[in-house]
Amino acid sequence: MTSWSAQITELIDPAVARSKVTHEVIIGHGALAETGQVVRRAMATVGGASRVLVMADDAGFAAAGAPVVETLQSSGFDVETLVLPSDPLPVASVEEAEPFRARLASDSSMFPVSVGSGVINDLVKWAAKETDRPYVTVATAASMDGYTSAGAPLARDGFKVTIPTRAPIAMVADLEVIAAAPAEMNGWGYGDLAGKVPAGGDWLLADALGVEPIDDLAWPLVQDHLRFWLSGSQGIAASDPDAVARLFVGLTAVGFAMEFHGSSRPASGADHQIAHMWEMEGHTYEGRKVSHGAAVSVGCVAVLALFDWLLDQDLTGLDVDAVLASSSNLSGKHVAARQAIADPSIANKAMVEVAAKHIGQPQQRERLLHIIATWPALRTRLRDHLLRADTMVTMLQRAGAPTHGAHIGVDAGHLMRTMRAAAFIRRRYTIFDFLEDTGLTDAALAAVMPKLTYGNQQAAE
Ligand SMILES: [Zn+2]
Structure with a gap:
């Protein structure tokens, strides 16, 4: 059995060495105190910078801001802070990042340092990219x-896209801050x-159909260790330092996997x-x-339920002509996307994504014949990889994470609408597309919804 600290040497250090962008990652107890020296080394790689702009929101600044500023000052830097309010929480959008971008753009001697978690990190990442500067990120939660990672999943004019940005030049993660x-x-x-776990299942489907082959770098970096990282579920809710460290190492490795792929x-x-739909809707609870x-x-449990259902089917008996006869052509899919997505500007952008992955009937026939011929082997491969939805529900519950729509204010109707719309917003091939290709979408949704709704009823009681 490995340990998170062994994985720093075995996984994270080699990933840093391979990374074209990230020069240094420090994960450990008391790591915050090293921020000044990390920034000094990072700054040495670029000309012109001499001052530090610490960007955060109130919550991130409360978690680590003062010690970060202190270590920067004692390393001799002139430090300025730009702190967004946490109430309301900052939104993951290009518009929200504008103050950071503007301050960096106004002073070329400013070196950007992010102190915070998800949204702040993405806002700074975007602002640094727009002003063509490297940045250092100080992580405050394993969230x-x-x-x-290089991409910033931000909304631009209300549509969620993964904007190509750069990964940080260095990351500091103090495990005491993160456990707290x-x-x-x-x-x-x-x-x-x-x-x-379900994302790996989606990639296995795309690989099997020749849509997007699995690679031998990013896949093992994530999937070979995933069960170990997820094995500390109980410790997450209890803020157990070892479980939180294991989780953080896993999240860090995933970020590198995205860069390498x-x-x-x-x-x-x-x-x-599914999650991006709710994020674009600005869903609140x-x-x-x-x-x-x-x-x-919540999306993870829903998709694993779809996989559970799919793995119970015998696709070797698919009636190809019947599936093709009931399949939508591109304009039919466009109509369905418009019906499923209420916001017209999101629906407009979805048109492009739908067209990008649409295939004509001859190709669909070929795909169906391939599925029929290879289903037993593909099913075994999926079974070996996936976890059952019930198992995942138990793990997520132990970790204190939501598992059903009701836990985040999504009722059964809303969940159903989301499941119908989600495939339209990205061209990435997933189980949604596989069900569409095989004519099984309606049957699959009808089968899993009672289960996902049963959770809603339980949660509401
Ligand atoms: Zn994510």
């Missing part, structure tokens, strides 16, 4: 996998990491498409914006 984060935030990170495919499938990890957590 998502984006610290070491609100337990629910580390639960969100656990949910984000749990989503890699060149997209978020190693980390994001149908579960994230109990007066707060539902976090990325909480949304992924």
Whole structure:
């Protein structure tokens, strides 16, 4: 049995060595005190910078801001802070990042340092990219996998896209700060990491159909260790330092996997498409914006339920002509997307994504024949990889993460609408597309919804 500290040497250090962008990652107890020296080394790689702009929101600054400023000052830096309010929580959008971008753009001697978790990290990442500067990120919670990744999942004019940005030049993660984060935030990170189980299933489907082959770098970096990272579920809710460290190492490795693969495919499938729908809707529950990890957590259970159902089917008996006769052509899919997505500007952008992955009938016939011929082997491969939805529900519950729509204010009708719309917003091939290709969408949704709704009733009681 390995340990998180062994994985720093065995997984994270080699990933840093391979990374074209990230030069240094420090994960450990008391790591915060090294921030000044980390920034000094990072700054030495670029000309012109001499001062530090620490960007945070109130919550992130309260978690680590003062010690970060102190270590920077004692390393001889002139430090300025730019802190957004935490109430309301900052939104993951290009518009929200504008003050950071503007301050950096106005002073070329400013070196950007992010202190915070998900949204702040993404805002700074975008602002640094726009002003063509490297940045250092100081992580304050194990709440998502984006610290070491290149993409920033931000909304622009209300449409969620993964904007190509750069990963940080260095990351500092003090495990005392991270273990002290609100337990629910580390639960969100656990949910984000749990989503890699169904996301791996989606990638296996795309691989089997020749849509997007699995690679031999990003896949093992995430999937070979995923069960170990997820094994500390009980400790997450209890803020157990060892479990939280294990989770954080996993989230960090996932970030590198995305950089090495060149997209978020190693980390994001149908579960994230569901989450992105709610994020684009600006979905709130109990007066707060539902976090990325909480949304992924619920999406993860829903997608695993679809996989459970799919694995119970015998696709060797598919009636190809019948499936083709009932399949939608591109304009039919466009109509369905418009019906499923209420917001016209989101629907407009979805048109492009739908067209990008649409295939004509001859290709669909070929795909169906391939599925029929290879289903037993594919089913075995999926079974070996996946976890059952029930098992995942238990793990997520232990970690304090939401598992059903009712836990985040999504009722059965809303969940159903989301499941119908989610595939339209990204061209990435997932189980949603596989069900569409095989004519099984309606049957699958009808089978899993009572189960997911049963959870709603339980939660409401
Ligand atoms: Zn995520």
